[in-house]
Amino acid sequence: MNRLFEISRDTNSQIHFDILYNNNRGPHFHSNIEMIYVVDGQIDMTINGTVHHLEKDDFMIIEPYRIHTYSSPEKSTLYFAICPSSHFTELINLRHHFLNQYVYPCGRFSENIKDCFIKVHDCLQVDAPLAARGYLWAMISYVATEYGWKDLSSEVSNDLLVSVLYFLQQHYCEKLTLEEVANHFGYNKYYISKMWNRYVDLNFSEFVNSMRCHHAVELLLDKELSITNIAGKSGFESLRSFHRAFQKTFGCTPSDYRKQLLRNARTTCKT
Numbered sequence: 001m002n003r004l005f006e007i008s009r010d011t012n013s014q015i016h017f018d019i020l021y022n023n024n025r026g027p028h029f030h031s032n033i034e035m036i037y038v039v040d041g042q043i044d045m046t047i048n049g050t051v052h053h054l055e056k057d058d059f060m061i062i063e064p065y066r067i068h069t070y071s072s073p074e075k076s077t078l079y080f081a082i083c084p085s086s087h088f089t090e091l092i093n094l095r096h097h098f099l100n101q102y103v104y105p106c107g108r109f110s111e112n113i114k115d116c117f118i119k120v121h122d123c124l125q126v127d128a129p130l131a132a133r134g135y136l137w138a139m140i141s142y143v144a145t146e147y148g149w150k151d152l153s154s155e156v157s158n159d160l161l162v163s164v165l166y167f168l169q170q171h172y173c174e175k176l177t178l179e180e181v182a183n184h185f186g187y188n189k190y191y192i193s194k195m196w197n198r199y200v201d202l203n204f205s206e207f208v209n210s211m212r213c214h215h216a217v218e219l220l221l222d223k224e225l226s227i228t229n230i231a232g233k234s235g236f237e238s239l240r241s242f243h244r245a246f247q248k249t250f251g252c253t254p255s256d257y258r259k260q261l262l263r264n265a266r267t268t269c270k271t
Contacts, residue, residue: 026214041076057106079117173235209245
């Protein structure tokens with residue numbers, strides 16, 4: 001299981017491009033700017049507790065330090081690009097503004113954006129990172145022209161939130177309460193609760209349970225593990241609480257999700 005805070009992303013100063021198939025990824029965040037284009041299928045992206053449904057030819061840009069997840073029980077193909085925010089300092093002052101929204105539905109710039117993704121891939125293949133950066137700039141410019149910017153100057157530093165989230169990633173399979181977390185960092189639980197509710201848009205227990213459910217998804221691929229064992233290994237105290245949280249996170253039971261995962265795995269092996 002990767003860490004919530006993706007250290008490997010933050011220590012990598014290069015642009016990264018990939019094609020993702022049927023991608024599922026638990027809650028995580030990083031200081032980089034992430035871009036996704038849906039080539040085929042559908043995917044749900046959750047950002048700070050809000051679900052965004054993307055379909056073919058939709059485009060998404062995620063700003064730094066936003067907690068996000070991927071959920072794709074059905075088939076999907078994504079173009080994925082991630083780049084250090086420092087590559088955009090001449091275009092975006094991240095202390096003051098960022099793009100006005102996350103999701104950009106299929107529209108007049110869709111073909112241009114898709115072509116930019118392909119060009120980023122081509123440029124990286126021939127070791128031309130500056131040219132690749134230019135195409136990433138072009139993508140942001142397209143959507144900024146269409147949708148504008150939002151003001152970030154009133155937002156405060158989220159260093160404490162980052163520390164709390166990192167701690168949760170290390171301990172989410174243990175019994176956790178908001179008060180225990182607050183005590184660990186030397187704060188009153190009401191202060192942590194206020195900060196949490198302001199920036200995460202998902203209550204503490206729901207967030208921890210979501211992390212546990214994404215951990216459970218990885219275990220569901222092991223046919224030797226029972227659903228009860230998976231619930232325990234993922235930090236749930238009862239099978240009932242596991243089913244309730246899983247249904248809320250993925251919209252289906254763990255058993256149904258396992259069937260879909262195994263079916264997709266068999267299909268991938270045959271192709």
